[in-house]
Amino acid sequence: MKKEIGSKIKVANTLIERELNNQMSSIFGNYRLTGVQSMILVVLYEADNEPIIQKELADKFVLSHPTIRSVVRRLENAGLVQTGFLASDHRQVTLNLTLKGRDLxxxxxxxxxxxxxxxxxxxxxxxxxxxxNKLVAILDVIINNLK
Structure with a gap:
């Protein structure tokens, strides 16, 4: 039974991710952004010019350091995101939308x-x-069990 639950969650995740990627690519056209890249842009946009720490985004989206770094680098190369460092800790990378990213x-x-x-x-x-409501509660339990 446990094997079945995990595989069904994986299939659901793949289908949801595919749907987001397809729909977001139609919105962002030439930028060819994935669902995750789009969601990161949303978080940065909603932060209203306040810098977001890259590690916080990695934690929020459950991405490894190399993966978040790769995603951020692609957004930087597209001219949508700029990186910096916290004044109090130069090891912490901060992210902001560029003017181009904010306009987009x-x-x-x-x-x-x-x-x-x-x-x-x-x-x-x-x-x-x-x-x-029950589904959301169950997903919260699953997420917390695997953290």
Whole structure:
């Protein structure tokens, strides 16, 4: 039974990630951003010009240091994100949207939120509110068990 649960969660994750990637690529066109890259841009946009520590993003999205670094580097190369360092700890990399990144996000944020809502709707459209709440609670338990 446990083997079945893990494999079903993996399949669901793959399908959700594919859906996000497909929909986000249509929003961001030539930038060819993945779902994770798009979500990082959303977090930076919602931070309203306050720098975000790269490690916090890695923890939030459960990404290894090499993976988050690679994602950030691609966003930097696209001119959407700039990196810096905390004044109090030069080992901590900070991230901000560039002006180009902020303009792009400002122009696309409503579409991004619509995609996120649509994907959430596809995930839970056949569930009652009680079942949705239970699903979220169960996912929280799974996430906390594996941290």
């Amino acid at each position: 996000m400002r122009a696309q944020i409503d579409k991004i939120y619509a995609v996120m809502n649509e994907v959430n709707h596809k995930i839970s459209s056949h569930l009652t509110e009680s079942e949705r």
